[in-house]
Amino acid sequence: MTLYDDTLQLLRQLIRNACVNDFTGDTGYEYRNANTLEEFFADTDVRIRRFEPHPGRVSIAFTVDGTDDAAEPLTLLGHTDVVPVDESKWTVDPFAAEIIDGKLYGRGSVDMLFMTATMAAVTREVARAGRPRGTLTFVGLADEEARGGWGAKWISENEPDAFSWKNCLSETAGSHLPLADGSDALAINVGEKGAAQRRITVVGDAGHGSTPFGKDFTVVKLGEVARRIAAAEPPVLADDLWTGFVEAFRFDPATEVALKKGDGDYDVFGNLAAHAHAFSHTTISQTVAHAGGPINVLPSTGYLEMDIRPTPGTSQDDIDALLRDALGDLAEEVTIERLISEPATVSPTEGPLWDAVVSTYHELMPDAQVVPVCATGGSDLRFARRLGGVGYGFALHAPGRDLAEANRQLHSHDEHLYLEDLELTVAAYQKLVNKMVR
Incomplete structure (x- = not known):
């Protein structure tokens, strides 16, 4: 054989x-x-x-x-x-x-x-x-x-x-x-993004579902937390890996400059658009949301879990600061808990x-x-x-x-x-x- x-x-x-x-x-x-x-x-x-x-x-x-x-x-x-x-x-x-x-x-x-x-x-x-x-x-x-x-x-x-x-x-x-010019290239992984999993816990008013007047709704607050985090815009990765990746595609000069700055249209990468975006940014994926149990009970707590992948050079403190900035005035009303946390290598x-x-x-x-x-x-x-x-x-x-x-x-x-x-x-x-x- x-x-x-x-x-x-x-x-x-x-x-x-x-x-x-x-x-x-x-x-x-x-x-x-x-x-x-x-x-x-x-x-x-x-x-x-x-x-x-x-x-x-x-x-x-x-x-x-x-x-x-x-x-x-x-x-x-x-x-x-x-x-x-x-x-x-x-x-x-x-x-x-x-x-x-x-x-x-x-x-x-x-x-x-x-x-x-x-x-x-x-x-x-x-x-x-x-x-x-x-x-x-x-x-x-x-x-x-x-x-x-x-x-x-x-x-x-x-x-x-x-x-x-x-x-x-x-x-x-x-x-x-x-x-872009039809030539060939092979992609080789020389590093990987880190892990910065987070759980954000919110607190609201408990009570009976039949008397909601004046209550601070945990579920509503949790939804607002999710909305604000979804609107966060982490900065583009500014290192040799990302710039070299962009340059390898041989786009026109204006497209290349925009992509390096994070202002470009990722659709120019075709089927690799999602990969290129994830490569060049810290990504935040909201994967778990939980609040409540019995349908007639206002839950007093709820939480949101996120799979966050930081780019090289982004610290765990940087991630927490990014989340607090996104949350604005809600930042003081929630608890941010670190789950699996590992640096990029x-x-x-x-x-x-x-x-x-x-x-x-x-x-x-x-x-x-x-x-x-x-x-x-x-x-x-x-x-x-x-x-x-x-x-x-x-x-x-x-x-x-x-x-x-x-x-x-x-x-x-x-x-x-x-x-x-x-x-x-x-x-x-x-x-x-x-x-x-x-």
């Missing part, structure tokens, strides 16, 4: 294991994929470490020790959990890993089991060939979809020396940008791993420029960056598969991977790993 065949076979089994994480502690079942991966490496000389901070929530690391302690190490971070599905909205079995018309269907096929399987297969190939010069580690991580509490976060805080975090690859990259576009990423892409797609971007969601790479390492997304899609198409597959109904993209990603990882550790 070829390396591609090995990868595809493993990928289909990882999908079938249905390691569904519904964001509660006892789900995920990542032990299934950990066991599959351990069987996959059964005939190789690798060091294996299992991590199980909570029953069933298993991460597993496979290390091929290098011969030269001075050589650059490489660590491949692949997660093994997937998000839930609404089976009524799927036209195929989400865990059957069916191949139809050159596409592999299944939950997690794109996010991110095709990369995880590729990482495992390439690492096994290196192990079978004998010890490399640099140390190579592949880690199958639990709980990424719930921000890594039982996975990368736990390992980074409790077992940080279990493997190297110096040079790391994970999701995602290698999809194409539809540039960004890796430099220089160094041996970055050079290997760029040269690999240029070998496989010589006409495509490489454009560093900041991911609008999260990944396990942020833990590597916090421990002083660098982390980049790495995969490769065929021309015509743009960033919008790749993003549409994430957590979607009928999630599917083009097998052409799997073949390209396997080739890219094989080349890059050999550059780094051989």
Whole structure:
């Protein structure tokens, strides 16, 4: 069997294991994929470490020790959990890993089991060939979809020396940008926005629903809080990542200047308009509103929860100030509570791993420029960056598969991977790993 065949076979089994994480502690079942991966490496000389901070929530690391302690190490971070599905909205079995018309269907096929399987297969190939010069580690991580509490976060805080975090690859990259002049470019995640989840609690008058006269309505106040926050306008990101992204599209000068200032029309990005806006701004999504119980009781409290993603350089204090400014005179009547709060992280576009990423892409797609971007969601790479390492997304899609198409597959109904993209990603990882550790 070829390396591609090995990868595809493993990928289909990882999908079938249905390691569904519904964001509660006892789900995920990542032990299934950990066991599959351990069987996959059964005939190789690798060091294996299992991590199980909570029953069933298993991460597993496979290390091929290098011969030269001075050589650059490489660590491949692949997660093994997937998000839930609404089976009524799927036209195929989400865990059957069916191949139809050159596409592999299944939950997690794109996010991110095709990369995880590729990482495992390439690492096994290196192990079978004998010890490399640099140390190579592949880690199958639990709980990424719930921000890594039982996975990368736990390992980074409790077992940080279990493997190297110096040079790391994970999701995602290698999809194409539809540039204005028709030329090609590949988007590479070099950083990601932070987290600033907030709960705003409001207080009003309790009472019977039959006598509302003169009452300070909690529900009305909650609605006004939501309205004011929806009208907030965070400033545009003013850094090299955003300006470089805009310049890569080769718009006319006036459009380019307006976008850099935050005054432009994001529709010029076409299907990437929402991504470009999220990339360039701190975003506030109001996701939960709650007040009341019995229909005849005026609730005395209510709350609004928000998924806020700050841009690099935006602090948690900046977020609170933004919310207070938006609330105006209501700011003194509410309580702002911080929930999950994490800073944005960004890796430099220089160094041996970055050079290997760029040269690999240029070998496989010589006409495509490489454009560093900041991911609008999260990944396990942020833990590597916090421990002083660098982390980049790495995969490769065929021309015509743009960033919008790749993003549409994430957590979607009928999630599917083009097998052409799997073949390209396997080739890219094989080349890059050999550059780094051989």
